[in-house]
Amino acid sequence: RPLLDPVPPLPALHASLGFSIFALLGTLYLVPALGSTFVCAGLKGRDLLKVSDDPIPESLGLVCASLYILLLILFTPFAFSDVFTHHIEESVRKPREGLVVSEFPHYQLSVYLSSLLSLLIATMLGFLDDVFDIRWRHKLPIPIIASIPLLMVYYSERGNTDVVVPIPLRWLFGSLLNLGPLYYVYMSLLSTFCTNSINILAGINGSEVSQALVIALSVILNDLLYLPWPIGFRIALPLHLLGRPAEVDVGGVWHAGMAYGSRVLVERHLFSLYFMLPLVGVCAGFMYHNRYPARVFPGDTLCYVTGMAFAVVGIQAHFSKTLLLFFLPQIFNFVLSCPQLFGLVPCPRHRVPRFEAETALLHPSRAEFKDRLPSHLATIVLRIFSWFGFVELAEDPHTKTIMSTTNLTILNVFLLRFGPMREDSLVRVLICSQVAGSMLAFVVRYGLAGLLYDG
Numbered sequence: 001r002p003l004l005d006p007v008p009p010l011p012a013l014h015a016s017l018g019f020s021i022f023a024l025l026g027t028l029y030l031v032p033a034l035g036s037t038f039v040c041a042g043l044k045g046r047d048l049l050k051v052s053d054d055p056i057p058e059s060l061g062l063v064c065a066s067l068y069i070l071l072l073i074l075f076t077p078f079a080f081s082d083v084f085t086h087h088i089e090e091s092v093r094k095p096r097e098g099l100v101v102s103e104f105p106h107y108q109l110s111v112y113l114s115s116l117l118s119l120l121i122a123t124m125l126g127f128l129d130d131v132f133d134i135r136w137r138h139k140l141p142i143p144i145i146a147s148i149p150l151l152m153v154y155y156s157e158r159g160n161t162d163v164v165v166p167i168p169l170r171w172l173f174g175s176l177l178n179l180g181p182l183y184y185v186y187m188s189l190l191s192t193f194c195t196n197s198i199n200i201l202a203g204i205n206g207s208e209v210s211q212a213l214v215i216a217l218s219v220i221l222n223d224l225l226y227l228p229w230p231i232g233f234r235i236a237l238p239l240h241l242l243g244r245p246a247e248v249d250v251g252g253v254w255h256a257g258m259a260y261g262s263r264v265l266v267e268r269h270l271f272s273l274y275f276m277l278p279l280v281g282v283c284a285g286f287m288y289h290n291r292y293p294a295r296v297f298p299g300d301t302l303c304y305v306t307g308m309a310f311a312v313v314g315i316q317a318h319f320s321k322t323l324l325l326f327f328l329p330q331i332f333n334f335v336l337s338c339p340q341l342f343g344l345v346p347c348p349r350h351r352v353p354r355f356e357a358e359t360a361l362l363h364p365s366r367a368e369f370k371d372r373l374p375s376h377l378a379t380i381v382l383r384i385f386s387w388f389g390f391v392e393l394a395e396d397p398h399t400k401t402i403m404s405t406t407n408l409t410i411l412n413v414f415l416l417r418f419g420p421m422r423e424d425s426l427v428r429v430l431i432c433s434q435v436a437g438s439m440l441a442f443v444v445r446y447g448l449a450g451l452l453y454d455g
């Protein structure tokens with residue numbers, strides 16, 4: 001490992017904050033400025049939940065993704081600014097020896113560059129999907145391929161493939177279970193899940209970008225817990241009271257001699273912050289234009305690039321399980337959607353709620369069993385969902401065969417449980433559920449985990 005100054009590279013964090021402000025201002029300005037260019041290029045869509053037929057510029061996520069990736073590329077030297085400072089100090093101290101290149105943290109550079117590569121592939125895939133409407137069976141494996149550079153870098157550091165077994169299961173598996181190659185399968189599936197799960201929880205103004213924003217803020221909050229804060233500040237952060245996994249004795253100042261394990265943790269979470277802060281910038285800027293009533297649409301590009309950014313930090317900074325906890329609404333929506341995604345229940349092109357023009361309210365939309373009757377398995381699954389109150393079924397009064405069901409999405413579940421509502425209210429409910437999910441995630445990760453795991 002390179003022996004760098006163990007004081008966290010604060011200047012890089014300040015630069016990252018500056019880049020994020022630039023990301024915010026850039027998106028605020030560029031998205032409306034480029035909207036008409038997108039319409040001219042045929043990238044436009046109709047707002048399905050409005051009366052008006054005006055074309056709305058679509059795929060503006062491409063502007064966000066391009067700005068985000070360009071800023072991350074520009075930020076590369078800043079991420080290694082402590083190395084430059086160290087080299088300059090060394091060359092002043094020992095002018096005869098020249099630049100000590102062997103001490104450059106090549107591993108961290110490969111982490112950074114492979115992450116950029118994955119983000120670029122996600123952007124390309126998202127944009128191709130916007131233009132060509134790629135089929136599900138074709139677009140599912142692409143993020144898996146995009147994750148190979150990440151997995152290689154993970155492997156090159158002899159990445160951990162052990163999982164700590166919860167105390168009640170230890171009699172069966174022991175305290176550590178090595179998943180080996182299965183762990184890599186899990187991580188590549190994580191990238192496909194993160195990229196697609198935001199895209200299938202979409203269709204109402206602001207939904208895609210607000211999910212990304214809340215998840216990014218949650219990841220940032222989690223990262224901040226691992227930085228060696230001065231004691232006074234640490235106590236001011238209430239989450240620290242829940243107990244912190246990487247306890248570092250900071251003694252009231254930025255710590256100057258951290259243990260190796262803690263230092264690696266700090267580096268990983270700094271890396272995550274470098275990727276999440278500008279993401280918050282672009283998402284906040286885009287949300288301003290995409291909020292109800294939307295003046296632009298994100299397209300699949302935004303869903304894919306934000307999803308891949310989360311997969312990248314989850315894998316590279318080694319907190320994929322905590323990351324998944326921030327995806328609770330998406331996991332619920334995915335599990336609920338499975339019968340439609342895998343062909344058990346008919347899946348219309350759009351599963352967005354149904355808009356009633358007279359009242360301007362949204363109602364649950366339906367999928368009809370038109371050409372074929374539901375299979376035995378589909379009937380069982382739908383009846384279970386109906387028992388939980390997740391769907392509303394329409395049956396043939398004589399044969400009791402299911403004729404139609406409400407579409408299997410979390411948005412329709414909200415409309416079923418809380419009644420018809422306006423589009424802006426529904427997106428607020430979605431944001432609240434995402435925030436509540438993140439709060440639960442923190443309680444599970446830092447509160448309840450102590451009951452299942454020791455230490």
Ligand code: UD1
Pocket residue numbers: 044045046047048049058130199200201202203204205206207294297299300348349350351352
């Ligand atoms: C996914 C969903 C689909 C949903 C669509 C909406 C699955 C399997 N697919 O498909 O059910 O209808 O997203 O994004 O769950 N739109 C609006 N208002 C918005 C955002 C989008 O009306 O706030 C409409 C516009 O017509 C826009 C279109 O959705 O053109 C974009 O759909 P697209 O992203 O191509 O759909 P998919 O991602 O394939």
Ligand code: MG
Pocket residue numbers: 199202299300303
């Ligand atoms: Mg989409």
